[in-house]
Amino acid sequence: MNNRLPLRARVAIYGLICLLAIPFVFPTWWMVTSSFKPVSDIFAFPPSLIPTELSFSAYRRVFELQPFAQQYLNSAYIAAVVTVGTLAVSSLAGYAFARIRFRGQHALFLVVLVGLLIPSEVTIVPLFQMFNSVGMIDTHWPLILVPTLGAPSVLATFIMRQFFITLPGELEEAARVDGLGRLATFWRIALPLARPALGAVAIFTFLHSWNLYLEPIVFLSTPEKFTLPQALTQFVDAYGGPMWDVQLSAASMTALPVLVVFVIAQRQFIEGLAHTGLKG
Amino acid sequence: MPVLTDNVAGRAEPRPAPGGTAASPRRRWWTSRRRDQLAGLLFVTPQLVGTALFVLLPLGLVVWYSLHEWNVLADTFDFVGTDNYRELVDDPKLPGVLRSTLFFSVGLVVFNLALALLLAVLLNQRLRGTVVFRTLFFSPVVVSLVAWTIVWGFLLQDNGGVNGVAGAVGLDGPNWLRGEWTALLSVIVVQVVKNVGLNMVLFLAALQGVPAELYEAARVEGASRWTQFRRITVPLISPTILLTSIITVVGALQVFAQIAVLTQGGPGTSTTVLVYYLYQQAFQFHQFGYGSTLSVLLFLIVLTLTVVQWRMRRKWVFHEQ
Numbered sequence A: 001m002n003n004r005l006p007l008r009a010r011v012a013i014y015g016l017i018c019l020l021a022i023p024f025v026f027p028t029w030w031m032v033t034s035s036f037k038p039v040s041d042i043f044a045f046p047p048s049l050i051p052t053e054l055s056f057s058a059y060r061r062v063f064e065l066q067p068f069a070q071q072y073l074n075s076a077y078i079a080a081v082v083t084v085g086t087l088a089v090s091s092l093a094g095y096a097f098a099r100i101r102f103r104g105q106h107a108l109f110l111v112v113l114v115g116l117l118i119p120s121e122v123t124i125v126p127l128f129q130m131f132n133s134v135g136m137i138d139t140h141w142p143l144i145l146v147p148t149l150g151a152p153s154v155l156a157t158f159i160m161r162q163f164f165i166t167l168p169g170e171l172e173e174a175a176r177v178d179g180l181g182r183l184a185t186f187w188r189i190a191l192p193l194a195r196p197a198l199g200a201v202a203i204f205t206f207l208h209s210w211n212l213y214l215e216p217i218v219f220l221s222t223p224e225k226f227t228l229p230q231a232l233t234q235f236v237d238a239y240g241g242p243m244w245d246v247q248l249s250a251a252s253m254t255a256l257p258v259l260v261v262f263v264i265a266q267r268q269f270i271e272g273l274a275h276t277g278l279k280g
Numbered sequence B: 001m002p003v004l005t006d007n008v009a010g011r012a013e014p015r016p017a018p019g020g021t022a023a024s025p026r027r028r029w030w031t032s033r034r035r036d037q038l039a040g041l042l043f044v045t046p047q048l049v050g051t052a053l054f055v056l057l058p059l060g061l062v063v064w065y066s067l068h069e070w071n072v073l074a075d076t077f078d079f080v081g082t083d084n085y086r087e088l089v090d091d092p093k094l095p096g097v098l099r100s101t102l103f104f105s106v107g108l109v110v111f112n113l114a115l116a117l118l119l120a121v122l123l124n125q126r127l128r129g130t131v132v133f134r135t136l137f138f139s140p141v142v143v144s145l146v147a148w149t150i151v152w153g154f155l156l157q158d159n160g161g162v163n164g165v166a167g168a169v170g171l172d173g174p175n176w177l178r179g180e181w182t183a184l185l186s187v188i189v190v191q192v193v194k195n196v197g198l199n200m201v202l203f204l205a206a207l208q209g210v211p212a213e214l215y216e217a218a219r220v221e222g223a224s225r226w227t228q229f230r231r232i233t234v235p236l237i238s239p240t241i242l243l244t245s246i247i248t249v250v251g252a253l254q255v256f257a258q259i260a261v262l263t264q265g266g267p268g269t270s271t272t273v274l275v276y277y278l279y280q281q282a283f284q285f286h287q288f289g290y291g292s293t294l295s296v297l298l299f300l301i302v303l304t305l306t307v308v309q310w311r312m313r314r315k316w317v318f319h320e321q
Helices: A007-034 A057-065 A068-099 A105-117 A124-133 A141-149 A151-165 A170-177 A182-193 A195-211 A214-219 A228-232 A244-264 A266-275 B032-065 B083-090 B094-123 B130-142 B145-155 B161-168 B180-208 B212-220 B225-236 B238-252 B257-262 B274-284 B288-316
Strands: B068-071 B076-079
Touching: A007 A244, A007 B094, A007 B130, A007 B145, A007 B180, A057 A068, A057 A244, A068 A105, A068 A141, A068 A151, A068 A182, A068 A195, A068 A228, A068 A244, A068 B032, A105 A151, A105 B032, A105 B288, A124 A141, A124 A214, A124 B032, A124 B274, A124 B288, A141 A151, A141 A195, A141 A214, A141 B032, A151 A195, A151 B032, A170 A182, A182 A195, A182 B032, A195 A228, A195 A266, A214 A228, A214 B257, A214 B274, A228 A244, A228 B145, A244 A266, A244 B130, A244 B145, A266 B130, A266 B180, B032 B068, B032 B288, B068 B083, B068 B288, B083 B288, B094 B130, B094 B180, B094 B238, B094 B274, B130 B180, B145 B161, B145 B180, B145 B257, B180 B238, B180 B257, B212 B225, B225 B238, B238 B288, B257 B274, B274 B288
Parallel strands: none
Antiparallel strands: B068 B076
C-alpha cells in the first residue's frame, strides 16, 4: 500500500498533517511550559517554547490560595465512585435488556431510552430544587447520584446492551448446563467477555465526571467541596482578573495525569471507543 | 445502522424447556421463566429507578415550574399559566440568544464533521507514523475541559500566543474574545479542536470498513480520487456521518463551560447560547420559572433535531441489501 502514493503526495500529506496538528499539541505544551515560567516571561515575545529558568512559585501559590489538594481529592473520588457505580448499573441493565426475556422489557427499555433525549442541562433547575428539598445542596451527592443513575448512565446502559447482544447464544446454554443462575451467568461469563465495552464505558464516564462544570457551580458553594474544574476558575486577583501563572499551574496538574495515562494506553483508549457500541 | 433500530423482540434466544431440568417436581411453579422474570426486573431496577427519579420526574417538574412565576430570592411561587411562554416570545434578548445558538451549533457541527473527515482520510493513507498523529489529534479529548479552555483563553488574549504567531508572519491579529464574530469563532474553534478526535476515530473505523475492491473498480473505470470519495466513501460511511452529526448537534447544544470561562456570553449576546442564558436566568437572576421555560424550549429543540435527523436517514443514508 505504501508505494501507491508518489513521494510528492506523501510529503504534502505529512506537511498538511503537521500543520493541522499545531492547534492540538501547542496549547497543552504551552500550558505546561508556561506554568514553570516567571510571570514576566509568560507574555514575552517571541514566546519561548522551553522555559529559560524554572520557577515553581506558581505551583506553591496554587496550594496557598485554594484548598487545592482537597479539591483534587474531591474530583478524583467523585469520578471514581461515579465510574464504578455506572459500570455496575449499566452492565446489569444492559445485560438484562439484551439477554433476559421478561415481561415489560420493551416498554421499560423505551422508558430508559428517553434519557438519551434529555440533556442534563434541561433538568438542572428541578434537580437543584429536588436536592435542595432534601438538604443535599453543597454536598457531593448530586454529583454522584445524577451521573450514576440518571441521563449519563443511560448512554452507558445502551452501549452495554449493544455489546451483550452480539455475544453468541450458546452463552446461556453453556451456563445452564453448568447449573448457573442468572446472576452467576452475568458475573462469571458475560461480564469477563464484556471487558472492552466496560473499558470504553469507564473511560467515557470518568472523563464526563472529571469535566463536569455546570453541576458543581450550581450545587457547590464551599471551596473545600469544590471540584477541579470549578477550582481552576477561582485563581483571580483582587480585580477579578485571572492570575495566569497560577491558573496554568493548576490546569497543568489537572490535565497531566489523565494525559499520561492516555498516552500509555492510547491504543486501548482509541480502539475501545471506536469499536464498542458507538460504531454505527 | 443497528443502533437504536434493532429490536429486542427480533432477537431469537434459546428458551429453556418449561420446568427446567434443574427444578424438582416439588417446586415446579418456580420455572426458569419466572426466574428470568424476576432476574430481569431486578437487574434493570437501579437504572429504572434512576431514570424515573433523575430524568422523568425532573422533566415533569420543569414543565410544571415553567407555568409559575418563581423568584427564589423573593420566595414567590405563583401559578401564572402560560405567562412565561408569552414572556419568551417578547423577550428582547431571546432572538439574539437563538441566533448565537444557531450560528454556534451550525458552525460547530459543519467545522467539526469536515475536519474529522479530513483528518480521518489523511490518517487512513497508511503512511508511517499515523498512530502517533492519531494520538496527537485525539489527545485534547482527555485534557480536562476547563483546563483546556483556560489555556485557550490565555492564548487568545490580545497579547497572547495566537496573536504572537500571527505577528510573527506579519499579521495584526484582532482581540479575539472582544469582537462579536471573532468571539463566536474562537469558542467554536476551541470546542472543535477539543473534541474532533472522537469523530475522527469513529470515521477512521468506518473508512477501514470500506472494501478496497470498490476503489480498484473505480480506478479501472478512470474515476478521479475526488469522484471516488464522493461516490464510494461518502455513501458507504453515511451511517457514521449520521451518527456523528446527531452526537455533535446534541453536544453543541450542551456547551456551557467553554462559554462561561471564555466569554461569559459576550460581547453582547454574541456567544450567549441557550444553555448559558438558561443558567443566567435561573442561577444568576434567580428566575426559576422563566429558567424552566427556557429549559422546556431547549428540550423541544433537542427533541425536534433528533427526530428530524433520524427521519433523514431514510433519505440519504446508504443501505446495503
